[in-house]
Amino acid sequence: MIPTSHYLFLSLGLFTIGVIGVVTRRNVIIILMSIELMLNAVNINLVAFSRLVGSAEGHVFAIFVITDAAAEAAVGLGIIIAFFRNRETLLGDEMDLLKW
Amino acid sequence: MIPLFPLAGAALMLFIGRRLPNIGVNVVCVGSVFLSMCFAFGAIWQLIARPAAERVVSYNLFDWVPAGVMHTNAGRVMDFHVPWGVLMDPLTAVMLLVVTGVGFLIHVYSTGYMAHEGGYYRFFGYMNLFMFSMLTLVLANNLLLLFVGWEGVGLCSYLLIGFYFLRKSASDAGKKAFIVNRIGDAGFLLGLFLMLGTLGTIQFTELGPAIAAGNFAIGNGTLTAIALLLFVGATGKSAQLPLYVWLPDAMEGPTPVSALIHAATMVTAGVYMIARTNAVFSMAPRALEVVAVVGCVTSLFAATMGLVQNDIKRVLAYSTVSQLGYMFLACGVGAFTAGVFHLMTHAFFKALLFLGSGSVIHSLSGEQDMRKMGALWTKIPTTARTFLVASIAIAGIPPLAGFFSKDAILGHAFEHSPILWLLGFITAGMTAFYMFRLVNMTFFGTSRVDHEVEHHIHESPSSMTVPLMILAVLSVIGGWIGWPESLGGSDRFAQFLAPVMSSPIAKSGGETAEAAGAAHAASGGSTEYLLMLLSVAIAATGIWLAYRWYIKQPEVPDKIASNFGGLYRLLYNKYYVDQIYDAMFVNRIKDLALTLGAFDVGVINGLGVDGAGWLTRVTSRVSMAWDSWIVDGLVNLAARVVWVLSYPVRMLQTGRVSRYALFMLLGVLIFLGYYLHSSGITLQNLLH
Numbered sequence: 174m175i176p177t178s179h180y181l182f183l184s185l186g187l188f189t190i191g192v193i194g195v196v197t198r199r200n201v202i203i204i205l206m207s208i209e210l211m212l213n214a215v216n217i218n219l220v221a222f223s224r225l226v227g228s229a230e231g232h233v234f235a236i237f238v239i240t241d242a243a244a245e246a247a248v249g250l251g252i253i254i255a256f257f258r259n260r261e262t263l264l265g266d267e268m269d270l271l272k273w
Numbered sequence: 274m275i276p277l278f279p280l281a282g283a284a285l286m287l288f289i290g291r292r293l294p295n296i297g298v299n300v301v302c303v304g305s306v307f308l309s310m311c312f313a314f315g316a317i318w319q320l321i322a323r324p325a326a327e328r329v330v331s332y333n334l335f336d337w338v339p340a341g342v343m344h345t346n347a348g349r350v351m352d353f354h355v356p357w358g359v360l361m362d363p364l365t366a367v368m369l370l371v372v373t374g375v376g377f378l379i380h381v382y383s384t385g386y387m388a389h390e391g392g393y394y395r396f397f398g399y400m401n402l403f404m405f406s407m408l409t410l411v412l413a414n415n416l417l418l419l420f421v422g423w424e425g426v427g428l429c430s431y432l433l434i435g436f437y438f439l440r441k442s443a444s445d446a447g448k449k450a451f452i453v454n455r456i457g458d459a460g461f462l463l464g465l466f467l468m469l470g471t472l473g474t475i476q477f478t479e480l481g482p483a484i485a486a487g488n489f490a491i492g493n494g495t496l497t498a499i500a501l502l503l504f505v506g507a508t509g510k511s512a513q514l515p516l517y518v519w520l521p522d523a524m525e526g527p528t529p530v531s532a533l534i535h536a537a538t539m540v541t542a543g544v545y546m547i548a549r550t551n552a553v554f555s556m557a558p559r560a561l562e563v564v565a566v567v568g569c570v571t572s573l574f575a576a577t578m579g580l581v582q583n584d585i586k587r588v589l590a591y592s593t594v595s596q597l598g599y600m601f602l603a604c605g606v607g608a609f610t611a612g613v614f615h616l617m618t619h620a621f622f623k624a625l626l627f628l629g630s631g632s633v634i635h636s637l638s639g640e641q642d643m644r645k646m647g648a649l650w651t652k653i654p655t656t657a658r659t660f661l662v663a664s665i666a667i668a669g670i671p672p673l674a675g676f677f678s679k680d681a682i683l684g685h686a687f688e689h690s691p692i693l694w695l696l697g698f699i700t701a702g703m704t705a706f707y708m709f710r711l712v713n714m715t716f717f718g719t720s721r722v723d724h725e726v727e728h729h730i731h732e733s734p735s736s737m738t739v740p741l742m743i744l745a746v747l748s749v750i751g752g753w754i755g756w757p758e759s760l761g762g763s764d765r766f767a768q769f770l771a772p773v774m775s776s777p778i779a780k781s782g783g784e785t786a787e788a789a790g791a792a793h794a795a796s797g798g799s800t801e802y803l804l805m806l807l808s809v810a811i812a813a814t815g816i817w818l819a820y821r822w823y824i825k826q827p828e829v830p831d832k833i834a835s836n837f838g839g840l841y842r843l844l845y846n847k848y849y850v851d852q853i854y855d856a857m858f859v860n861r862i863k864d865l866a867l868t869l870g871a872f873d874v875g876v877i878n879g880l881g882v883d884g885a886g887w888l889t890r891v892t893s894r895v896s897m898a899w900d901s902w903i904v905d906g907l908v909n910l911a912a913r914v915v916w917v918l919s920y921p922v923r924m925l926q927t928g929r930v931s932r933y934a935l936f937m938l939l940g941v942l943i944f945l946g947y948y949l950h951s952s953g954i955t956l957q958n959l960l961h
Contacts, residue, residue: 196935204931265931 180221187214199264201256205249212242278305278312279404295393302397303380306404310373317366331414331478333358338417353473360414360477363769367613368411368545371620375537376404378740382628383529385736386635396436396527403429407538411545416465416475419546423461423510426539427454433534434526446522453519457509461546464502468553471495480552492558500553500560503546504567511543511597514571518851520594524586528631531586536593536627537620544600544616548609555607565605565689569696572598576703580710584641585630588711592667593623595700599682602697608685610770615678621751622666622675625744629660632733632741633715637722643711648720652730655738657716659745664712666748668705668812671805674752680805687804694804701808705815713823 187210194207216235223231257263279302320328333356380400387396406425413419427450435447469475472483489496507513512520523535534540547554547564554561572595579591596619603612634641636653650657666673669680679701687694720727732738754769925936 192938196931196938199931201930204934266929268930 177221177225180217184214184217184221187211187217199266201253201263201265204265205246205253209242209246212238278309279401279408281305295388298394298397299384302401303384305401306373306377306380309404309408310377313369313373316361317369320361320363320366328363329478330361331358353469355415355417355475357418358414359412361412364548364613365411367617367770371617372404372407372411372538375620375624376533378743379529379533379624379628382737382740385734386529386631387527390527392436399429399432400533403433403534410542414477416468416477416550419549420461420465423542424458426534426542427451427458427510430523430534430539433530434523436526436530440525443525446525450519450523453516454509457506457516460502460509461506464499464506467495467502468499471499477549480550484552484556489556491556493556496553497557497560500557501563503550503553504560504564507543507547508567511540511601512594513543513567513598513601514574517571517575517594518854521587521590524584524590528586528627528634531590532624532627532631535590536623540593540597541600541616541620544597544604544612547604548613551609554604561605561607564601565693568598568601568605569693572596572602572700573696576700576707579707580703583643585633585643585711585715586627586641588707589623589626589630592704592707595704596623596667599679599697602686602693603682606685606689606693608682611678611681611685613770615682618666618674618678618751621744622663622748625659625663625741625748626667628737628741628744629656629663632656632737635733635737636730638729643714645721645723646715647718647722648716649730650716653732655732656741659741660716661712662745663748664708668708668816669701669808670812671809672752674748674750676809677752680808683808684804698808698811702811702815705812706819709816709819710823713819718823
């Protein structure tokens, strides 16, 4: 049986890649993909601990998170398309509307 | 009632006339004058139907100026009020006849003459307004209401002289007429006030009784002053020396206007006014002397100027001034009846002359210079024949109208003073000469018309020639109602007017028309016949000379002009009166205006306005400095402080999403680190 710590290291690696991707990449689509990556790292964590504890709650939460990720992808892409139509750009550092 | 029709017509024209077609304007304006003519004739008919002693109808329409109680100079207390009232008596009847009759004919004529002019409705609106004012003047039963009409006709005269207002000379002439008239009107008003203060009334019918009640002596100084002041007003309106200068310039207006206003009606208002207030004048022999002399000199003076003018209308204008001088001469020698008689006949033949000259000008496409006319007799026969009739009438050949009236005046003048008669007699000769000079230059001799114009010569339309013919008939027969007794007539005109003229004079004795008439009869026919014969002879001489010089030997006038060059130039330039007036009054007033203007610019503008402006500017600059440095400075300082303090915070707020995400991450890491640290968990035991 694969020890839980292996899952955790995998998850840590995926999450770190995701965080770095969110922080460093400029293209919003890549950022969105990095967020998916971080969510999946969380899923791995949830399933691994669920198996360690022997409870199904972790699985259930993982499924919720997948659902949430799907919804988030849909909404995020919609926002991106709307944004592109207005500003003709997808670069995150040009999205400075928050400062007025 | 009678004046209301033209008033309605004028109001209609001036408000909506622009939108009416010419035919509508004709119907309204000519119709309104026609109606008032019918009513006037009706009123005159009723008046004649009464017995001679009761031919004075006066009624007040409403109280116009209720001024209350006042004191006269003599200390009497009067309840003074001016009604808007109508007076109908034989004198008014004569004037009504002239104004509405001649006015109507001229309106008809104008429909033809003005047909191609712009501002058709405006022209007729003014004409109707003029008719209203003139009728108010004639029908007024007091001097103040007369003054209203007096000013009204002055206004219309101004408007109509300046009718072609795009032409500078026309608008200048209008202004000149208006301003010169103002000078006379000032005299009129002063006279009116003095009369009010002295007699306590300005009702015509009450003048005689008021004078009688006041027990004034003949030649009373105050009455003389009143008479002279009123006469100043009359000289302005009726173009006598020294205020005649506006009338020749007034010929800038359309010809029907010259005929209506500056020949037949308005300019005779002065004569009418003096005849109206004869009660005062006959109490002031000195004033009458002045009137007679001024009238006589004016007539001679104007006639000499008329001898050499080349503009057909200007000759007629000087002729008008001259004939008005005759009327004043008549009034001045106490023959008010003869003056009014001449007024009437003059209205007929002078209106005819002006309308005829208008017809000539019309047929020559606007040419007014007689040197460019000639030999028009066959080309425009109707105009030429009627014009000839009028010329004979004004020259004083019996039995046409001018003979009777002019002879009546000269007869009275001879009784008064042979010198005045002599001057009038010479003027009569000149009148005949310049009229026939005009006729000969225009209708006979050789044609000097431009070839361009010659092709277009045409007789005027019937709307113009029919009034000419009617006026010609009137010019022939108009004098017959004053057929003198010495020629087997009964002088019905004088009898008709006698109630108006004699009422105050009968008391004063001496200078009365009736007494004069009696003396006339007593002095026997022989003098009178002689005078008549002489005046006919001099008229004939004038005509003969004009014939000799302008038909037979056309080179003679030029020779005379060059032989007497100085005199000719003096006459041709109208004695330089315009220039003298310019130098004496106009330029002095301009100087005064310039001085006042300089005072205005230098002292009032410089010191007052500009000084105040400078002061305001300085104080405002101080206040502005305070405002911008201290007040604004404080506000800006507060803002700057905030701005400096906010600098680090502002640096964080880039607005970039990725930067915010980084901050979020850092925050999470800090909290996580703090949590792990405080709960004693290290990475080491986390892994194991």
